[in-house]
Amino acid sequence: MKKIVKILTTLLFIVALVATAFPAGAAKYEGVKVKVLAQPLTFWEAMEPFIPEFEKETGISVSITYYPETERRSKSRLDASTGAGAFQVYHVDEQNVPEFANAGWLVPIKDYYPSEYDMDDFAPGYLDFLIWDGVVYGTPFRGGTDLLMYRKDLFEAENYPVPKTMEELRQAAKHFTRPPDLYGISLRGERGAGMNCWLWQEYLANFGGKYFEDTTPVFNSAEGVATTKFYMELIQKYGPPGGVNYSWSAMLDSFMAGKVAMLTCDSDFMLWVENPEKSRVVGKVGYAPFPAGPAGRATNAWAHGIAVSKAGARSEKEKGAAALFIAWITSKESEIRRVKAGEYLMIARMSTLESPEFVEQLEGYPDWIVAFREGLKAGRPLFPRIPEWSEIGDNLGIILEELFVGTRTDIGASLDEAAGYAVKVLEKRR
Amino acid sequence: MSISLWRTIIAKQSKEFFLFSFPAIAVLLLIAIYPIVVAITLSLQNVDLRMPWTREFVGFTNYIRLVSDRRFLNSLKVSLIYATATLSLSILIGLALAFFVQEYFKGKLKNIILFLFLLPFVIPRVSVALMWKFMYSPLLGVYNYFLGRVGIHPIPFLSSPKLALPSIVAVDTWQWCFFIAILIASSMELIPKAPIEAARLDGASKLQVIMYITFPFLKPSLIFIIFIKWVESLRTFDLIFNMTRGGPGIVTETLDLYVYTQGIASAGEISYASSMAIVMLIITILIITVASKWIQK
Numbered sequence: 001m002k003k004i005v006k007i008l009t010t011l012l013f014i015v016a017l018v019a020t021a022f023p024a025g026a027a028k029y030e031g032v033k034v035k036v037l038a039q040p041l042t043f044w045e046a047m048e049p050f051i052p053e054f055e056k057e058t059g060i061s062v063s064i065t066y067y068p069e070t071e072r073r074s075k076s077r078l079d080a081s082t083g084a085g086a087f088q089v090y091h092v093d094e095q096n097v098p099e100f101a102n103a104g105w106l107v108p109i110k111d112y113y114p115s116e117y118d119m120d121d122f123a124p125g126y127l128d129f130l131i132w133d134g135v136v137y138g139t140p141f142r143g144g145t146d147l148l149m150y151r152k153d154l155f156e157a158e159n160y161p162v163p164k165t166m167e168e169l170r171q172a173a174k175h176f177t178r179p180p181d182l183y184g185i186s187l188r189g190e191r192g193a194g195m196n197c198w199l200w201q202e203y204l205a206n207f208g209g210k211y212f213e214d215t216t217p218v219f220n221s222a223e224g225v226a227t228t229k230f231y232m233e234l235i236q237k238y239g240p241p242g243g244v245n246y247s248w249s250a251m252l253d254s255f256m257a258g259k260v261a262m263l264t265c266d267s268d269f270m271l272w273v274e275n276p277e278k279s280r281v282v283g284k285v286g287y288a289p290f291p292a293g294p295a296g297r298a299t300n301a302w303a304h305g306i307a308v309s310k311a312g313a314r315s316e317k318e319k320g321a322a323a324l325f326i327a328w329i330t331s332k333e334s335e336i337r338r339v340k341a342g343e344y345l346m347i348a349r350m351s352t353l354e355s356p357e358f359v360e361q362l363e364g365y366p367d368w369i370v371a372f373r374e375g376l377k378a379g380r381p382l383f384p385r386i387p388e389w390s391e392i393g394d395n396l397g398i399i400l401e402e403l404f405v406g407t408r409t410d411i412g413a414s415l416d417e418a419a420g421y422a423v424k425v426l427e428k429r430r
Numbered sequence: 431m432s433i434s435l436w437r438t439i440i441a442k443q444s445k446e447f448f449l450f451s452f453p454a455i456a457v458l459l460l461i462a463i464y465p466i467v468v469a470i471t472l473s474l475q476n477v478d479l480r481m482p483w484t485r486e487f488v489g490f491t492n493y494i495r496l497v498s499d500r501r502f503l504n505s506l507k508v509s510l511i512y513a514t515a516t517l518s519l520s521i522l523i524g525l526a527l528a529f530f531v532q533e534y535f536k537g538k539l540k541n542i543i544l545f546l547f548l549l550p551f552v553i554p555r556v557s558v559a560l561m562w563k564f565m566y567s568p569l570l571g572v573y574n575y576f577l578g579r580v581g582i583h584p585i586p587f588l589s590s591p592k593l594a595l596p597s598i599v600a601v602d603t604w605q606w607c608f609f610i611a612i613l614i615a616s617s618m619e620l621i622p623k624a625p626i627e628a629a630r631l632d633g634a635s636k637l638q639v640i641m642y643i644t645f646p647f648l649k650p651s652l653i654f655i656i657f658i659k660w661v662e663s664l665r666t667f668d669l670i671f672n673m674t675r676g677g678p679g680i681v682t683e684t685l686d687l688y689v690y691t692q693g694i695a696s697a698g699e700i701s702y703a704s705s706m707a708i709v710m711l712i713i714t715i716l717i718i719t720v721a722s723k724w725i726q727k
Contacts, residue, residue: 099480
């Protein structure tokens with residue numbers, strides 16, 4: 001009996017010691033592992049040095065594994081669908097939230113967030129991407145929209161006006177095409193739902209078209225044909241050699257090498273263009289709002305976010321720890337930290353835009369701020385948020401690329417074929 | 431070997447034979463047979479990663495769909511063209527290089543050259559792909575730089591539907607032909623000198639020596655190389671994926687790439703993709719059977 005009392009008191013003592021050594025919240029998740037499947041982005045790079053701090057505070061151990069965009073998508077799809085669950089947290093983008101949420105691979109996360117976490121502060125356009133059927137599946141941590149980049153030095157030297165409309169864009173592209181030293185414009189040509197379709201859909205919206213009317217594909221309309229014709233003229237006549245199937249990175253490379261006068265591209269390409277180690281056009285670039293088409297201005301908006309995997313975070317403890325990690329890495333304080341570290345584009349909160357740190361970081365680029373704000377005003381999700389989109393877009397992307405490189409010539413028939421394929425894919429699911 | 435012969439062989443074995451060979455058989459079943467059985471089962475179902483809750487047997491529906499799928503037919507064509515082209519080019523160039531080195535270099539110098547031949551082969555495929563992609567670039571690449579110096583307009587090697595596949599074939603050939611040359615050169619070392627000298631004395635020409643003495647000696651190792659290279663070429667993925675992703679359009683989309691896109695990357699139709707993989711397996715088995723018949727002659 002004495003022995004048992006002795007053991008019990010010792011045990012009690014140990015428990016008391018452990019409990020006082022850590023704050024209440026911390027002990028809750030002590031030793032829980034949070035594995036993140038991410039894509040190499042400066043967001044993660046900027047936050048990595050602060051992760052030990054979070055680990056120390058909460059006792060959660062965090063590890064991040066990186067895969068490039070396409071591989072990250074397929075890897076997380078594989079991880080979730082097979083139930084392997086090697087990762088608790090997925091880096092998600094605008095394409096895979098609907099698919100993953102529909103398949104039931106994500107944890108409805110809102111209730112797991114700490115009560116003091118401010119969700120209403122996020123840019124509503126960004127947050128929309130993490131919501132499916134009215135359920136919040138994660139938090140955006142960055143987003144963007146599109147704008148026009150042009151070679152300020154060239155335009156100013158000739159006093160050439162900056163294009164405000166699609167027609168002016170075409171004329172400027174023609175004007176600055178002077179092979180082999182300079183070409184008018186680089187566009188996305190390489191196949192892919194997130195590649196050529198991404199920019200093409202933006203032109204389509206500016207020409208008054210869209211992908212779907214309810215569930216019927218309408219991108220083979222007259223607007224669709226006009227858009228494709230316009231896009232093909234730019235890419236084939238005023239683009240650099242090989243530009244017919246540029247990926248976004250090849251497009252950016254051509255601009256940074258000083259071979260191209262204009263880009264219609266993501267707002268955050270500015271980071272590369274103004275980097276003296278990578279770019280030859282530092283300080284020579286001007287920024288303007290995306291040129292408006294006959295139907296007014298429409299731009300892509302998009303967001304990347306973080307979500308919790310059902311297969312990975314099986315226990316309530318794991319879900320709570322993952323939510324705590326997300327809440328921490330997307331908090332106001334973390335955003336300001338990123339802005340201070342120079343990663344002023346890796347933000348998603350409205351309050352950060354107003355912060356003195358943000359304005360200070362963008363000193364010298366007032367035209368970028370204007371172009372960015374105009375883009376956000378017109379920004380909306382332009383692609384269909386349906387799980388089948390990656391398959392439909394993949395096929396449309398191939399057909400568009402074939403038109404660009406010239407293995408197809410009949411625009412109308414080709415778009416009809418893509419629309420027919422879309423109908424078939426949608427039917428399969430019914 | 432006939433079945434009755436197998437029976438006598440099995441009947442003659444002791445109990446220990448089966449006991450000791452069991453681990454090997456189990457491993458074989460687990461890592462070679464099991465995945466194939468799973469793939470065959472999948473190919474007869476309608477499993478889609480985006481709708482993991484449905485799993486029904488649909489018979490040969492997937493195989494019937496293949497016949498009218500333009501991307502599948504195209505990828506089959508691309509795979510066969512790619513495999514044939516890289517195989518024949520790398521073997522021909524490899525042979526020529528081996529004969530050249532064997533004829534004109536001796537001793538240490540020869541060893542140094544053969545060592546240099548090994549270099550392209552030991553570079554990781556992904557690095558090779560990115561390296562060549564950069565060299566092929568119309569704006570920033572080295573080839574177009576020199577073409578530009580002599581006044582030729584930039585050639586978009588990987589963006590042109592006509593040049594993309596040959597450009598990739600060239601890279602694969604570059605990586606393999608030197609290695610094949612090493613393999614051939616080392617088997618040439620083993621050819622006995624006596625018959626060659628005898629033939630020379632009898633007045634045979636150089637060409638006759640190659641045709642009637644060297645070549646028959648090389649045949650077994652050549653056959654081995656052809657098998658390895660053929661199968662390697664048929665299931666190539668890394669090079670094309672990193673250079674063109676199957677583009678422009680679907681001009682360089684091999685079967686492996688299409689299986690990957692349709693199965694995992696963009697569609698998630700794992701059953702449909704499995705049916706393609708099974709077709710590929712059957713084609714490979716057919717090729718090997720036909721080829722080994724031809725060799726036994």
